[in-house]
Amino acid sequence: MPSMAQNGRVTTDFKQSNQAHNSNAFARREEIRQQRESLPIASVKERLIEEVKKHDVLIIVGETGSGKTTQIPQFLFSAGFCREGKSVGITQPRRVAAVTVAKRVAEECGVELGQKVGYSIRFDDRTSGVTRIKYMTDGLLLREALLDPYLSRYSVVIVDEAHERTVHTDVLLGLLKNVQKARLKSQDRKFPPLKLIIMSASLDARVFSEYFGGARAVHIQGRQHPVDILYTLYPEKDYVDAALVTIFQIHLEERHGDILVFLTGQEEIEAVERLVQERLRQLPESNRKLVTVPIFSSLPSEQQMRVFMPAPDGHRKVVLATNIAETSVTIPGIKFVIDPGFVKARSYDPAKGMESLIIIPTSKAQALQRSGRAGREGPGKCFRLYPESEFEKLEDSTKPEIKRCNLANVILQLKALGVDDIFGFDFIEKPSRAAIVKSLEHLFLLGALTDDCKLSDPVGHQMARLPLDPIYSKALILASQFNCLEEMLITVAMLSVDSVFYAPREKLDESRTAAKCFASPDGDHITLINVYRAAEDLLEKRKWVPHTERNEKIFKAKSEKIFKRWCKENFINGRSVRHARDIHSQIRGHVEQMGLRITSCGDDMLQFRRCLAASFFINAALKQPEGNYRAFGTGQVVQIHPSSVLFQSKVECVVFNEMVQTTNKYIRNVTRIEYMWLTELAPHYYTMQS
Numbered sequence: 001m002p003s004m005a006q007n008g009r010v011t012t013d014f015k016q017s018n019q020a021h022n023s024n025a026f027a028r029r030e031e032i033r034q035q036r037e038s039l040p041i042a043s044v045k046e047r048l049i050e051e052v053k054k055h056d057v058l059i060i061v062g063e064t065g066s067g068k069t070t071q072i073p074q075f076l077f078s079a080g081f082c083r084e085g086k087s088v089g090i091t092q093p094r095r096v097a098a099v100t101v102a103k104r105v106a107e108e109c110g111v112e113l114g115q116k117v118g119y120s121i122r123f124d125d126r127t128s129g130v131t132r133i134k135y136m137t138d139g140l141l142l143r144e145a146l147l148d149p150y151l152s153r154y155s156v157v158i159v160d161e162a163h164e165r166t167v168h169t170d171v172l173l174g175l176l177k178n179v180q181k182a183r184l185k186s187q188d189r190k191f192p193p194l195k196l197i198i199m200s201a202s203l204d205a206r207v208f209s210e211y212f213g214g215a216r217a218v219h220i221q222g223r224q225h226p227v228d229i230l231y232t233l234y235p236e237k238d239y240v241d242a243a244l245v246t247i248f249q250i251h252l253e254e255r256h257g258d259i260l261v262f263l264t265g266q267e268e269i270e271a272v273e274r275l276v277q278e279r280l281r282q283l284p285e286s287n288r289k290l291v292t293v294p295i296f297s298s299l300p301s302e303q304q305m306r307v308f309m310p311a312p313d314g315h316r317k318v319v320l321a322t323n324i325a326e327t328s329v330t331i332p333g334i335k336f337v338i339d340p341g342f343v344k345a346r347s348y349d350p351a352k353g354m355e356s357l358i359i360i361p362t363s364k365a366q367a368l369q370r371s372g373r374a375g376r377e378g379p380g381k382c383f384r385l386y387p388e389s390e391f392e393k394l395e396d397s398t399k400p401e402i403k404r405c406n407l408a409n410v411i412l413q414l415k416a417l418g419v420d421d422i423f424g425f426d427f428i429e430k431p432s433r434a435a436i437v438k439s440l441e442h443l444f445l446l447g448a449l450t451d452d453c454k455l456s457d458p459v460g461h462q463m464a465r466l467p468l469d470p471i472y473s474k475a476l477i478l479a480s481q482f483n484c485l486e487e488m489l490i491t492v493a494m495l496s497v498d499s500v501f502y503a504p505r506e507k508l509d510e511s512r513t514a515a516k517c518f519a520s521p522d523g524d525h526i527t528l529i530n531v532y533r534a535a536e537d538l539l540e541k542r543k544w545v546p547h548t549e550r551n552e553k554i555f556k557a558k559s560e561k562i563f564k565r566w567c568k569e570n571f572i573n574g575r576s577v578r579h580a581r582d583i584h585s586q587i588r589g590h591v592e593q594m595g596l597r598i599t600s601c602g603d604d605m606l607q608f609r610r611c612l613a614a615s616f617f618i619n620a621a622l623k624q625p626e627g628n629y630r631a632f633g634t635g636q637v638v639q640i641h642p643s644s645v646l647f648q649s650k651v652e653c654v655v656f657n658e659m660v661q662t663t664n665k666y667i668r669n670v671t672r673i674e675y676m677w678l679t680e681l682a683p684h685y686y687t688m689q690s
């Protein structure tokens with residue numbers, strides 16, 4: 001029997017079977033060689049190289065799994081595109097894809113990761129001076145352009161999975177267009193023309209071709225393995241339940257093969273994990289060999305990587321994923337995909353300046369990508385949990401993110417890249433004028449822009465260096481002046497993760513009582529700091545052991561155990577707290593590099609609250625006679641969310657970080673402030689308002 005952890009996940013056996021898996025290196029190389037040769041793309045290698053030589057912009061459309069992402073960079077390398085120290089850069093919308101594809105390609109090339117083949121994502125760089133094939137996130141290439149406007153190290157840039165139309169992909173396309181022009185203009189031999197390739201299995205080549213002045217598009221025919229698509233006869237009322245039923249149907253009726261289920265977010269994934277465990281307990285012992293492995297973006301990377309490990313012997317793996325696993329990735333063992341047809345997407349209302357996450361049906365392109373995850377190693381099946389007639393009604397492609405998000409961050413990046421005229425920037429699809437104006441206004445209020453709309457010095461430049469939402473970057477800068485940067489770093493880290501408290505419906509009262517231990521009468525921000533510090537105490541403080549190497553190990557194991565128990569008893573989401581610790585150490589590194597003074601205000605929380613007021617003044621709300629609050633910025637009538645420690649309190653004036661619309665309009669992450677502070681600390685806004 002494998003050793004099962006308490007939550008039903010296997011720990012050590014994952015490693016053992018992985019080692020066994022890699023034992024025969026020679027057979028493995030041979031297997032990889034044959035597998036590469038059988039990819040549809042292998043037969044068009046020479047033609048593709050010719051096309052790249054002939055055209056500066058090339059659009060490549062090919063079935064999922066045909067070999068675009070892993071093979072084309074290797075073709076270009078062997079055709080000499082990496083001579084004279086130049087590299088091929090490949091962007092991915094997601095970190096997990098950049099990492100896993102780079103690992104795979106390094107293995108295919110028989111090199112160590114970080115040598116010829118590497119990856120670079122925010123806070124994690126596995127490249128070196130000899131790296132010639134570099135996978136990275138699209139956001140990272142944008143940041144590279146800040147330091148090297150000609151992107152001079154690249155001979156070719158491949159924008160992969162362009163159909164996703166993330167805001168970074170869209171901005172990157174505009175930027176790459178400019179870089180191509182700049183390189184052509186430059187007489188310097190250091191800057192030969194930049195080749196640009198745009199790829200996907202499901203993009204509308206016409207849109208991209210037109211944007212690049214009638215660029216050449218090639219279609220690669222054929223897929224490696226067939227995927228059967230199955231639909232339900234009728235619409236499902238509860239797609240979570242339908243997914244559960246399908247998981248067990250496959251588990252009990254199909255012989256081999258792991259399952260990949262697409263869900264909309266962390267909470268849903270964790271609920272399904274619990275439900276799978278519950279149902280497993282009702283099955284006979286012989287049918288219980290099923291392990292669940294979650295993957296979502298806020299899960300720390302080492303934990304994300306667990307989905308790529310094989311399940312222990314005789315077990316079936318069920319990967320519960322958000323759309324993070326939708327494109328590019330190959331998860332070994334997956335033969336079945338369950339696609340309920342929904343995704344959590346950003347939505348932005350420029351008039352109210354309000355961004356929210358909503359659950360919407362996927363597009364056809366997304367459905368295609370999802371089913372593509374099943375046919376990677378052999379024939380597969382995809383269970384779409386909706387009728388075929390519904391599929392026909394789906395949008396062809398996903399609405400570009402740039403049309404549905406707050407643009408403050410993008411504009412800050414563009415300004416830092418020297419693009420001052422945002423309205424004139426050549427976007428593949430222009431965001432609405434109202435959205436641009438609102439975001440410029442927002443940046444101006446935060447002090448990132450000067451009166452003539454240039455990046456301010458030093459604040460705007462400092463803000464552009466921090467990989468955070470501009471309002472949080474500004475909060476960190478201010479906190480160093482208010483002597484509470486320690487506290488603000490924790491706050492920003494905790495605000496950047498999913499909720500740290502969880503309240504299961506069946507234990508609502510218990511969880512509320514537990515949460516009270518951390519509650520601060522001043523509000524949620526200080527409450528979050530209390531939770532973080534309590535967790536830190538458990539994981540870090542060596543109160544009971546002298547500091548030796550052996551004790552260190554024992555301490556780690558013990559503190560982990562204590563931490564888990566503490567999380568359970570206090571209804572705290574341990575994953576979220578760990579993620580916050582991770583983010584905390586990363587942003588701490590950034591602010592240290594920037595030379596900001598990191599000090600703590602100690603017990604003087606008044607100082608910290610004043611800093612919150614100075615930072616989040618755009619999101620302040622005042623109590624109304626009938627008990628509701630009115631948000632200053634938008635004039636909307638809102639209520640404090642029931643999850644807030646200030647719910648049903650009588651405080652007069654608050655700042656908040658989030659506005660959500662469910663049955664009512666709620667504000668979340670709320671702290672009590674004095675109204676007078678607003679006029680004192682943000683006079684430019686509060687005199688304008690009155």
Ligand SMILES: Nc1ncnc2c1ncn2[C@@H]1O[C@H](COP(=O)(O)OP(=O)(O)OP(=O)(O)O)[C@@H](O)[C@H]1O
Binds near residue numbers: 201329
């Ligand atoms: N990490 C991996 N482990 C095992 N096989 C892999 C791995 N990565 C890729 N492969 C194999 O290589 C094939 C081609 O993968 P590749 O990512 O290049 O395809 P693609 O055309 O870019 O697909 P997509 O459009 O879905 O990203 C996969 O179908 C799979 O068989």
